[in-house]
Amino acid sequence: MGASKKEEITIEEGFAKLNELLKKMEDGEVGLEDSFELYKEGVAMVQTLNEKLSEVEGKLVEVEEN
Numbered sequence: 461m462g463a464s465k466k467e468e469i470t471i472e473e474g475f476a477k478l479n480e481l482l483k484k485m486e487d488g489e490v491g492l493e494d495s496f497e498l499y500k501e502g503v504a505m506v507q508t509l510n511e512k513l514s515e516v517e518g519k520l521v522e523v524e525e526n
Contacts, residue, residue, distance in 0.1 A: 471516070474509045478502055 469477070481502045485495055 469508070471509060471512050474505055474512070478505055478509075481505070 481498050484490055485498050490498065
């Protein structure tokens with residue numbers, strides 16, 4: 461269920477979410493366990509964004525070749 465939600469997110473929304481996670485971790489109000497969960501969520505978001513950016517890059521290459 462979580463993976464499909466992440467795949468539906470736009471690149472812009474993904475970067476906004478990463479910013480939000482980073483701010484939460486930097487504010488010093490989050491405990492160690494919560495920080496680890498935020499970190500895992502951030503890593504998953506980075507992986508999702510990398511996949512999306514690779515797709516966009518592939519489409520751009522395809523357009524340039526035509």
